[in-house]
Amino acid sequence: MRLTRAGEYAVRCMIYLSHKGVGVLVSKQEIAERADIPTHFLAKIAQDLARAHLIEIRQGPKGGYSLLKDPAEVSLLEVVEVMIGEIYLNDCVGRPETCPASKRCAVHKVWEDARDQLRETLAGVSFAQLSEKESCIPVFPVHKKG
């Protein structure tokens, strides 16, 4: 019942890029340092974000990542689910076929409602909102390159 590190890192990456604005190219190294993400792990995460058309990856010298979509149009839910798949709290909500009772189970309904409520909450938060407010980015220590 917790977000994976990959999910958390993806959010940080998107927040950093949202601060910079749409289309602004930022190097992987800079994001990794300022958002406190292991460099190689960020590479993997960026691939997922790019596949989802949230960011664009540019190779070569002066390469890096840039935001593709207006932060106002990107929700926290979207980024989280790109990384961990659709949220469903209990297995039977995402895969009803795994439990023969799912069609008539009172507990199932509770988990379904809770899932819907959670997804709505996360869908209601955009990266524009998040980057207007105080975020984590200024807090993380800047590490030495290496």
Place this chain on the structure above:
Amino acid sequence: MRLTRAGEYAVRCMIYLSHKGVGVLVSKQEIAERADIPTHFLAKIAQDLARAHLIEIRQGPKGGYSLLKDPAEVSLLEVVEVMIGEIYLNDCVGRPETCPASKRCAVHKVWEDARDQLRETLAGVSFAQLSEKESCIPVFPVHKKG
């Protein structure tokens, strides 16, 4: 972002006992079969439920488990958290010391609110309510003993 099997099984066990009523002794075998829980796994789960004073365990011939508390006084949240610990969706909500930004992070606040909302939803459902409605129990196939 999903419930563990142990959590799901604990809920099933509690539902089965709620159907029987407070103080009614039911054998481990019967619960394991009717609620479709691996027998040895149920033993482990029952220990946790007993430690939390939700059920009483009786050893010896004609032993088994019995409900200790009125199902109206036991919430879904309580049983789930006995098994998986306090729900917190993102690490930093349960352990703010793991992220230096937690005090001033807009994302952190979203996860906190979502966590509170989810816990409230689960706290609002009692096992009395659940056992009044249709549940999973009549659906599971009855296996042969062995």
Place this chain on the structure above:
DNA sequence: ATATATGAGATATTAAATATCTTATTTATC
């Protein structure tokens, strides 16, 4: 006393998350 049923903890197995490594590709600059 005996047989039955569970306790409690240890151990094994499986699966997932996390992190890193290697080889390949892209592209700015010379």
Place this chain on the structure above:
DNA sequence: GATAAATAAGATATTTAATATCTCATATAT
């Protein structure tokens, strides 16, 4: 075009957690 800089993509470790099972101990009805 050649070179060097930066990331891609996938493979491979490593770590951690979940899941399941096993073993020896304990309780109790008969």
